[in-house]
Amino acid sequence: MIVIAPSILSADFARLGEQVRDCERGGASRIHIDVMDGHFVPNLSMGPVVVQGLRPVTRLPLEVHLMIEDPAKLLDAFVGKGADTIIIHHEVVDDPRPIARRLHELGRKAGVAIKPDTPMEVMEPYLSEIDLALCMTVHPGFSGQQFLPESPARIRQLRALIDRLNPSCDLEVDGGIDSATAPIVVEAGANVLVAATAVFADPRGPAAAVRDLSAHA
Numbered sequence: 001m002i003v004i005a006p007s008i009l010s011a012d013f014a015r016l017g018e019q020v021r022d023c024e025r026g027g028a029s030r031i032h033i034d035v036m037d038g039h040f041v042p043n044l045s046m047g048p049v050v051v052q053g054l055r056p057v058t059r060l061p062l063e064v065h066l067m068i069e070d071p072a073k074l075l076d077a078f079v080g081k082g083a084d085t086i087i088i089h090h091e092v093v094d095d096p097r098p099i100a101r102r103l104h105e106l107g108r109k110a111g112v113a114i115k116p117d118t119p120m121e122v123m124e125p126y127l128s129e130i131d132l133a134l135c136m137t138v139h140p141g142f143s144g145q146q147f148l149p150e151s152p153a154r155i156r157q158l159r160a161l162i163d164r165l166n167p168s169c170d171l172e173v174d175g176g177i178d179s180a181t182a183p184i185v186v187e188a189g190a191n192v193l194v195a196a197t198a199v200f201a202d203p204r205g206p207a208a209a210v211r212d213l214s215a216h217a
Contacts, residue, residue, distance in 0.1 A: 026207030055082030087111035138175030147176025159189025
């Protein structure tokens with residue numbers, strides 16, 4: 001099953017609750033929350049208070065993508081506010097397994113993301129212990145970037161690793177996902193599609209945009 005995960009990075013924050021509910025009506029399966037610290041990536045974004053605000057608004061799982069240098073510091077804060085999944089970056093930890101185990105102890109799911117210039121093989125040692133592997137299809141930090149052409153080959157490589165080591169692990173993609181790139185990443189092996197601009201900048205509204213992405217995936 002292909003899952004659409006709208007990223008609120010491109011949402012209208014004056015209408016955030018309304019837009020998230022619209023995503024849910026359109027068939028979204030989870031909400032993606034990008035957290036940036038201005039260090040790991042050159043941008044700043046939301047914190048645990050946004051998760052707290054969204055938790056009563058939607059029944060959908062909330063996944064938090066921590067693009068920050070010290071994710072361990074904020075695990076409890078985000079989980080305490082209602083996050084269902086926490087995604088950390090391979091590039092900022094020596095070994096993601098202790099964080100994954102901590103999240104599992106808390107009854108939450110654990111994900112690991114890798115940047116486009118990180119070799120896919122780095123995920124092999126711990127892939128069996130995580131619930132979600134995120135292949136970035138743009139360089140993290142900003143919404144609205146163009147899909148990187150080398151991404152399908154990387155997705156196929158990650159799909160082969162998942163199929164061999166942990167078939168229940170989600171393969172998520174994030175960056176430049178729209179109605180044109182959705183079928184490309186699905187053919188390559190992705191089953192969770194994060195979309196920001198394609199959902200929240202669509203003049204028809206988020207519900208129609210989510211339905212359109214689902215139809216093209």
